[in-house]
Amino acid sequence: MFTDLPKFVFFTGKGGVGKTSLACATSLNLVAAGHRVLLVSTDPASNVGQVFETEIGNKITPIENVSGLDAIEINPEEAAAGYRERIVGPMRDILPTDALHSIEEQLSGACTTEIAAFDEFTALLTDNDLLARYDHVVFDTAPTGHTIRMLKLPGAWSGFLEAGKGDASCLGPLAGLEKQRTRYATAVDRLSDAALTRLILVARPRQSALNEVARTSKELAETGIENQQLAINGMMPQETGGDPMAEALSQRDKDALAATTPEVAALPRTIFTLRSENLVGLEALKRFAAGAADDVESTQSTAMTDMDLPTLGALVDDAEKPGKGLIMFMGKGGVGKTTMAAAVATELAARGHKVLLTTTDPAAHIMETLAGGLNGLSVSRIDPAQETARYRDHVMVTKGKNLDDQARAMLEEDLRSPCTEEIAVFQAFSRIIRKSSKHFVVMDTAPTGHTLLLLDATGSYHRDIVRHTGETSGKLVTPMMRLQDPAQTKIMIVTLPETTPVLEAAYLQIDLQRAGIEPWGWIINSSLAAAKTNHPMLQNRAQSEVEQIDTVRDELSSRYAVVPMQAAEPVGVEKLKSLCETSDNSAAA
Numbered sequence: 001m002f003t004d005l006p007k008f009v010f011f012t013g014k015g016g017v018g019k020t021s022l023a024c025a026t027s028l029n030l031v032a033a034g035h036r037v038l039l040v041s042t043d044p045a046s047n048v049g050q051v052f053e054t055e056i057g058n059k060i061t062p063i064e065n066v067s068g069l070d071a072i073e074i075n076p077e078e079a080a081a082g083y084r085e086r087i088v089g090p091m092r093d094i095l096p097t098d099a100l101h102s103i104e105e106q107l108s109g110a111c112t113t114e115i116a117a118f119d120e121f122t123a124l125l126t127d128n129d130l131l132a133r134y135d136h137v138v139f140d141t142a143p144t145g146h147t148i149r150m151l152k153l154p155g156a157w158s159g160f161l162e163a164g165k166g167d168a169s170c171l172g173p174l175a176g177l178e179k180q181r182t183r184y185a186t187a188v189d190r191l192s193d194a195a196l197t198r199l200i201l202v203a204r205p206r207q208s209a210l211n212e213v214a215r216t217s218k219e220l221a222e223t224g225i226e227n228q229q230l231a232i233n234g235m236m237p238q239e240t241g242g243d244p245m246a247e248a249l250s251q252r253d254k255d256a257l258a259a260t261t262p263e264v265a266a267l268p269r270t271i272f273t274l275r276s277e278n279l280v281g282l283e284a285l286k287r288f289a290a291g292a293a294d295d296v297e298s299t300q301s302t303a304m305t306d307m308d309l310p311t312l313g314a315l316v317d318d319a320e321k322p323g324k325g326l327i328m329f330m331g332k333g334g335v336g337k338t339t340m341a342a343a344v345a346t347e348l349a350a351r352g353h354k355v356l357l358t359t360t361d362p363a364a365h366i367m368e369t370l371a372g373g374l375n376g377l378s379v380s381r382i383d384p385a386q387e388t389a390r391y392r393d394h395v396m397v398t399k400g401k402n403l404d405d406q407a408r409a410m411l412e413e414d415l416r417s418p419c420t421e422e423i424a425v426f427q428a429f430s431r432i433i434r435k436s437s438k439h440f441v442v443m444d445t446a447p448t449g450h451t452l453l454l455l456d457a458t459g460s461y462h463r464d465i466v467r468h469t470g471e472t473s474g475k476l477v478t479p480m481m482r483l484q485d486p487a488q489t490k491i492m493i494v495t496l497p498e499t500t501p502v503l504e505a506a507y508l509q510i511d512l513q514r515a516g517i518e519p520w521g522w523i524i525n526s527s528l529a530a531a532k533t534n535h536p537m538l539q540n541r542a543q544s545e546v547e548q549i550d551t552v553r554d555e556l557s558s559r560y561a562v563v564p565m566q567a568a569e570p571v572g573v574e575k576l577k578s579l580c581e582t583s584d585n586s587a588a589a
């Protein structure tokens with residue numbers, strides 16, 4: 001699988017690409033070669049314990065049936081909660097409730113989760129006694145460039161957590177690290193030592209995923225982690241049996257690989273083909289680790305024919321009723337938010353409504369194929385890079401103007417956090433939101449609850465609205481108020497029918513609920529269960545989607561749709577409209 005691995009091995013990549021499976025399989029191979037291994041899992045859907053039939057949790061635990069292997073499971077959300085409490089606890093009796101809430105919100109974002117996880121990693125990277133006991137430590141996740149850069153900034157450790165400031169700051173969370181500065185420096189050093197650390201970038205063979213790999217690779221190389229390798233996971237096999245869907249997916253994967261940047265193409269690369277089943281159980285994992293062929297048994301796919309999957313069209317029937325309003329899409333990267341937004345907007349326009357579609361998609365093809373294509377539909381684009389730059393400049397000239405060089409450097413890095421883009425884009429969006437009181441406005445991104453709470457806590461939100469609208473009367477409606485009102489706003493959660501993506505989407509929903517927003521519906525996109533295929537392996541995968549679809553229906557949403565995987569990329573008015581139609585499920589018979 002992977003050869004000549006150094007002491008520390010990190011897997012990085014989007015949720016659900018197979019980091020944990022690869023980390024487990026790699027650990028098994030290392031153990032089989034006689035090495036002592038510590039496996040560190042941070043996967044929210046971690047089934048490492050299940051796979052090894054051992055209760056693990058947040059302590060180093062020997063794996064009974066695999067001698068030489070110990071494991072530890074770090075729950076990133078729990079780590080973040082503990083970390084938050086360490087910082088907030090001592091202030092509890094000192095600060096007023098409002099100020100405490102504001103600080104708590106600053107410590108509730110993705111940056112805190114990452115820093116808390118890094119805090120846990122640091123213990124494992126720097127404890128020399130522990131390291132003497134293991135030949136390899138295998139992590140199923142890796143820190144981001146942003147986190148590492150912040151840890152490297154001199155003096156970035158204190159003074160940024162001030163009551164009432166409430167900005168989307170990633171520096172706040174750093175306050176908790178102050179006491180152990182040298183340990184963090186050691187941890188960061190070890191990461192950038194090529195003899196000690198290798199980073200394995202895991203991605204599906206999709207163009208958007210590979211573009212993201214290119215960014216991550218470059219960013220981490222710049223922070224010093226240069227020992228990198230690429231793992232393409234889930235490549236559609238060449239043998240398609242003439243099945244049109246399998247043919248199309250195979251071609252799509254090959255095209256995506258052919259189109260990678262020269263830098264990504266230059267990385268040492270290992271390809272793992274798509275398997276018919278999820279890797280559950282030690283035996284399945286051992287076969288995978290040993291490189292055994294996929295075992296496609298004939299499917300019991302008859303179950304699929306009876307499944308009555310609700311269509312996107314039916315969801316639009318419901319969303320259409322008020323004749324106007326805001327419809328926003330939320331979901332992790334690449335799940336299909338822009339595509340679903342375009343499909344819903346197109347369908348509404350085709351049904352005679354006036355619709356404004358706003359998108360942040362840098363790819364112009366959606367614009368080209370939709371603009372002028374349909375009466376009643378207009379499209380506007382928000383350029384995230386441009387908005388973010390504008391927002392950054394604004395903060396630097398206002399907040400940054402009285403800072404010394406070191407503080408300015410910190411503020412600059414802080415403004416590179418993912419929260420910044422979200423805020424900037426949302427501010428651009430909020431200029432358009434008002435229009436939804438007259439007709440439909442469809443947006444391909446929704447802000448997270450965390451961002452909304454941060455903005456609301458500072459009041460900068462209200463100030464901004466007043467500035468942008470010139471509205472000063474008593475009946476001011478802020479975007480937050482509009483988003484919380486189900487009569488005005490419908491938020492759709494978009495996910496893929498797989499374990500980790502569904503879990504991640506569930507977390508997004510909880511985050512919105514924290515801000516008083518109840519998502520209106522869920523869209524399960526790129527479903528093989530809803531598509532037409534005779535390919536045995538794809539039918540097996542379709543079967544494994546059923547559990548995820550059931551979870552969404554029974555536990556996560558009262559309203560949902562399942563959109564079939566398309567053989568051709570869904571662009572253009574006709575293809576987008578067809579996403580709303582009932583799929584032909586006859587092939588599964």
Ligand SMILES: Nc1ncnc2c1ncn2[C@@H]1O[C@H](COP(=O)(O)OP(=O)(O)OP(=O)(O)O)[C@@H](O)[C@H]1O
Nearest residue numbers: 332333334335336337338339526564565566569570
């Ligand atoms: N049902 C589908 N069948 C096949 N391909 C799809 C389907 N839905 C989306 N895609 C393709 O998947 C890719 C990602 O979709 P899209 O750009 O809509 O995702 P996104 O969530 O908006 O991504 P980002 O987070 O990067 O904005 C696109 O190439 C799109 O054409």
Ligand SMILES: [Mg+2]
Nearest residue numbers: 337338361444
């Ligand atoms: Mg998009």
